[in-house]
Amino acid sequence: MVLNAYIAYARIRHVGGQLIFLILFVKILTNEADISADEFLVTIYFTGFFMPATMQRPTGQSRKESASTSVLGGKHMKVAIIGAGTMGSGIAQAFAMCDEVETVYLCDIKEEFAQGGFSKIKKQLDKRVAKGKLDQASEDKVLSKVKTGLNTIATDPDLVVEAALENMKIKQDCFRDLQDNIVKNPDCIFASNTSSLSITEIGTGLSKPIIGMHFFNPAPVMKLVEVIKGANTPDDMVEKVKNIAVALGKSPVQVNEAAGFVVNRILVPMINEAICVYAAGTSDIAGIDTAMKLGCNHPMGPLELGDYIGLDIILAIMDVIFDETHDNKYAASPLLRKMVRAKHLGVKTGIGFYDYSNGGKVPVDQK
Numbered sequence: 001m002v003l004n005a006y007i008a009y010a011r012i013r014h015v016g017g018q019l020i021f022l023i024l025f026v027k028i029l030t031n032e033a034d035i036s037a038d039e040f041l042v043t044i045y046f047t048g049f050f051m052p053a054t055m056q057r058p059t060g061q062s063r064k065e066s067a068s069t070s071v072l073g074g075k076h077m078k079v080a081i082i083g084a085g086t087m088g089s090g091i092a093q094a095f096a097m098c099d100e101v102e103t104v105y106l107c108d109i110k111e112e113f114a115q116g117g118f119s120k121i122k123k124q125l126d127k128r129v130a131k132g133k134l135d136q137a138s139e140d141k142v143l144s145k146v147k148t149g150l151n152t153i154a155t156d157p158d159l160v161v162e163a164a165l166e167n168m169k170i171k172q173d174c175f176r177d178l179q180d181n182i183v184k185n186p187d188c189i190f191a192s193n194t195s196s197l198s199i200t201e202i203g204t205g206l207s208k209p210i211i212g213m214h215f216f217n218p219a220p221v222m223k224l225v226e227v228i229k230g231a232n233t234p235d236d237m238v239e240k241v242k243n244i245a246v247a248l249g250k251s252p253v254q255v256n257e258a259a260g261f262v263v264n265r266i267l268v269p270m271i272n273e274a275i276c277v278y279a280a281g282t283s284d285i286a287g288i289d290t291a292m293k294l295g296c297n298h299p300m301g302p303l304e305l306g307d308y309i310g311l312d313i314i315l316a317i318m319d320v321i322f323d324e325t326h327d328n329k330y331a332a333s334p335l336l337r338k339m340v341r342a343k344h345l346g347v348k349t350g351i352g353f354y355d356y357s358n359g360g361k362v363p364v365d366q367k
């Protein structure tokens with residue numbers, strides 16, 4: 001028992017913990033405490049009182065936000081996020097909140113777009129601090145990891161996550177430029193956050209395989225990451241990316257390459273169908289959203305979800321699934337196409353099926 005006590009004492013990392021341990025242990029030996037010495041040792045062994053530093057949660061992170069898996073053998077990761085829009089800024093935040101990540105390069109085609117992504121992250125973290133979910137020092141630490149700029153700042157990442165527009169040529173050009181002119185680390189993993197495009201095709205012309213790392217909106221909150229294996233993606237890369245997702249506190253699901261993968265193949269045609277139902281005059285916007293919320297227990301109605309995702313993204317995904325399958329059931333609603341042409345894209349442009357001006361959310365007739 002004395003040996004056990006000595007081992008326990010030696011493993012306590014902090015001075016305060018050692019002091020408390022000594023006081024309690026002396027009280028037990030002198031019968032002042034109502035617990036046996038062995039019970040005491042067993043109890044504190046399972047409380048994390050002397051947990052090794054590598055297993056401890058970072059300051060200010062809740063248990064849910066904590067990273068638990070070593071993804072690069074103890075080396076801290078550098079990550080580049082290409083595109084600082086809705087998804088890019090959220091993905092950058094998710095990485096910056098991970099204790100195993102040292103630097104997040106948040107890149108866009110203009111400095112001010114990248115800076116805009118940074119401001120979105122700050123706004124989100126400020127909200128967490130205001131709610132008492134994060135302390136100020138932790139917010140400062142997370143923000144200090146994020147460096148903004150053009151894609152050219154991403155010279156030494158271990159991982160690139162591309163979150164530029166849902167367009168094959170843009171994604172292909174991005175990766176080619178990163179490979180040929182920017183990224184110097186030969187072991188860097190190239191991943192795309194595409195919602196629907198072929199991973200294999202995005203990687204055309206690259207000297208190494210790429211992988212899909214599909215986050216969901218809002219990326220810091222949503223648990224799922226679809227890890228998409230293209231035709232050339234090696235199994236060890238899939239395992240590495242799954243581990244990275246786990247380190248971010250996410251739950252990865254491995255998916256084979258297919259238009260829309262799993263979630264969007266099911267979800268996006270449903271949103272498109274809701275737009276067809278609205279265009280047919282079956283019900284109004286609020287009616288359709290309320291019906292699906294109450295009738296199917298969905299947290300958001302399909303039209304408000306379309307606005308939230310971005311109607312340009314919904315249209316792009318429908319077109320990809322249609323082009324891939326040539327099945328008319330995946331034809332995009334003409335009303336959806338009309339709204340995208342009018343830049344009524346939803347939350348990001350301030351108007352879609354709802355008008356978001358002045359912080360509001362009022363249905364707008366789009367027929």
Ligand SMILES: NC(=O)c1ccc[n+]([C@@H]2O[C@H](COP(=O)([O-])OP(=O)(O)OC[C@H]3O[C@@H](n4cnc5c(N)ncnc54)[C@H](O)[C@@H]3O)[C@@H](O)[C@H]2O)c1
Pocket residue numbers: 082083084085086087088107108109110113151162163164165166167170174193194195196214215216217308309310313348
């Ligand atoms: N919106 C969603 O809910 C969602 C969910 C999962 C995946 N995605 C996918 O994530 C990607 C981004 O979607 P989003 O909603 O964030 O779009 P977005 O329009 O909000 O942001 C795209 C950003 O990429 C930037 N960009 C364009 N070309 C670039 C380039 N060559 N280099 C660097 N940056 C570039 C744009 O300036 C813009 O800031 C798309 O592929 C989309 O399908 C979107």
